[in-house]
Amino acid sequence: MAPSADRQGLWGRPTSTLDWCEDNYVVSFYVAEFWNTVSNLIMILPPIYGAVQTYWDGLEFRYICSFLGLLAVGVGSWCFHMTLLYEMQLLDELPMIYSTCVFVYCLYECFKQENSINFFTIALLLVFSVTVTLVYLQWKEPVFHQVMYGALxxxxxxxxxxxxxxxCSGVFILYLCSTCRVYPWLRPLCYTSLGIFMLGFLLWNIDNIFCNSLRASREVLPSGVGVLTQFHAWWHIFTGLGSYLHILLSLQIRSTYLKHRPKVRFLCGVWPTLHIEPQRMN
Structure with a gap:
């Protein structure tokens, strides 16, 4: 979709195959889509904390990679929306594929021996990532990327x-049968992360389908209220939070299987984090 106002900024005319509903260079000469850019902070700051905390807890490297993958998506998306250059678009979209492959690996390998490596699964996901990359570089169709990402x-x-x-049904092995009772955050983490992600997906579609109406409303609404209609920025916020909560869910499932004691805590009383106590369950 083309911007409603052909404003010029530091990065020149967009070369990306996508240009979102936020008008370009309205807030800043240096940032093409200001709100779509700064909303990526939720995918930059929390994953840094999560990666450091995971390292301190001595957990498996794959979970550090999960947080770093989300960080890479946030940085890439920041660069893309700041510049609207094709090269930066790839820096946003391809890490979405790569990081989600890491998420898939962690979740599908959570019931294995500690520090085990499934080379077959890694090879399968690597082939998938390389194939998607090569096809997307030749066939610059955003829908292809969206379908592949959606499949993951x-x-x-x-x-x-x-x-x-x-x-939680009690079918699982003995020490996990009471997981929902011992660790009450397991089910809420699952459905909260899913619900938040789906809400972001809904807002992403509204932003695409009703872009003209949203732009018209911003012309008459006070600027502080009009910002709330930047639904692509909300997509970043909700999917960033949903992805972060998914990593916590994956970590909790894995650490429970390994008989650690995962504890959900809230940083500054607001932001959820997962801490692993050094002792194991009896």
Missing amino acids: VACLVLRSIFIVTWC
Whole structure:
């Protein structure tokens, strides 16, 4: 979709295959889509904390990679929306594929021995990532990327619901049968992360479908209120939070299986974090 006002800024005319509903260079000469850019902070700051905390807790490297993958998406999306250059678009979209592959690996390998590596699964996800990259570089069709990303997300959603339902039904092995009672955050983490992500997806679609109406409303609304209609920025916020909560869910499932004591705590009383106590469950 083309911007409603052809404003010029530091980065020149957009070369990306996508230009979102936020008018370009309205807030700043240096940032093409200001609100779509700064909303990526939710995918930059919390993953840094999560990666450091995971390292301090001595957990497996794959979960550090999960947080760093989300960080890479946030940085890439920041660069894309700040410049609207094609190269930065790739820096946003391709890490979405790569990081979600890491999420898939972690969730599908959560019931294995500690520090085990499944080379077959890694090879499969690597082939998928390389194939998507090569096809997308030749066939610059955003819908292709969106479908491939959606397929990975669907794998995560189905696996998450299956694990939580299976575990909490009492079918699982003895020390996990009471997981929902011992760790009451397991089910809420699953469905909260899913619900928040789906809300972001809904706002993303509204932003695309009703862009003209949203732009018209911003012309008459006070600027402070009009900002709230930047639904692509809300997509960043909700999907960033949903992805972060998914990593916590994956971490909690894994640490529970390894008989650690995961504890959900709230940083500054607001932001959820997962801490692993050094001792193991009896």
